[in-house]
Amino acid sequence: MQLVVGRIGRAHGIKGEVTVEVRTDEPELRLAPGAVLATDPAATGPLTIATGRVHSGRLLLRFEGVRDRTAAEALRNTLLIADVDPEELPEGDDEYYDHQLMDLDVVTVDGQEVGRITEISHLASQDLFIVERPDGTEVMIPFVEEIVTEIDLEEQRATIDPPPGLIDDRAEVASSRDEVADGHSASSRDDREDS
Template sequence: MLVTVGRIGRAHGIRGEVGIDVRTDEPDTRFADGAALVTEAKVSRTLTVASSRWHSGRLLVKFAEVPDRTAAEQLRNLFVQSEVDDDARPEDPDEYYDRDLVGLAVRTTDGAEVGEVVDVVHLPSQDLLEIRRTAGNLVLVPLVEELVPELDVDKRYVVVADRPGLLDPDGADVVPTEADAD
């Protein structure tokens, strides 16, 4: 199974290196010399890592198939994926592949079934669970311990600590503004 491990950023230098927006907790494994990655695009292609290094907190990768800056610029914004065994799990028990979370039943801390995880959205600041509520609408819940106190991949559920407006946007508390006081 393919899992997304990064997004190719801008070219670095003239020899075809690119910056990578890392989307894996195992970058040293996924971007190791010789690793084969597949681009996620209309026409996918395989790229072989020739070398990788950290520079100013950013991962730079040179692919064997990318000889120069011009070729590197053509790859910008493409997602790269790595082959992972279907039954593989990350080493850290608090880490998950997106595929492990999609399809989990969502319940509140009081046990009420409220929906299902349909996607995991990766943002620079945090990850979000995209949940399709049983009512049909989609909501985004930050994947942080305060809001997602329990997650059991084996038993196929996740518990969300519901807050006003989190799972039901129409139920959000209205904060009065100065204009309301007039």
């Protein structure tokens, strides 16, 4: 099975290094020197990693045969793809590969059907499930422990405990206008006595 493990960014320096947007939880395994990666577009690869290092929080890679800035810049936006055994599991107990989560049915803790995971979006702050609802609309669900309470790969199900408003329009919004309408006064700067 082929998994996208990174995307090449801009060239760094003049010796052929590139920045890499990491798309794997195991960069030390998938993006290590000596790794041979397929690419998208396919004509760009395969690429063999010659060196790797972290600089200012970013992964920098240099590929065999890429020796200058011009050659490195030509690789920009190329996806890096690793061959992974479909039976292989991540090292951590609560870690999953994207392919394991795709197409899982999403239900709430009380059994309400939400939809099916169609995409995993990897953001800097957290990962998101993109879930297609039965009516064809999409909802984004943060993949955090407080919301995604269980992943059951055998049952092909993700159970969520969503806060109000995440998957429906029943969010509770409090505003000062509501308080005034209820006969309660809202405090403002104009209510203070002059001293």
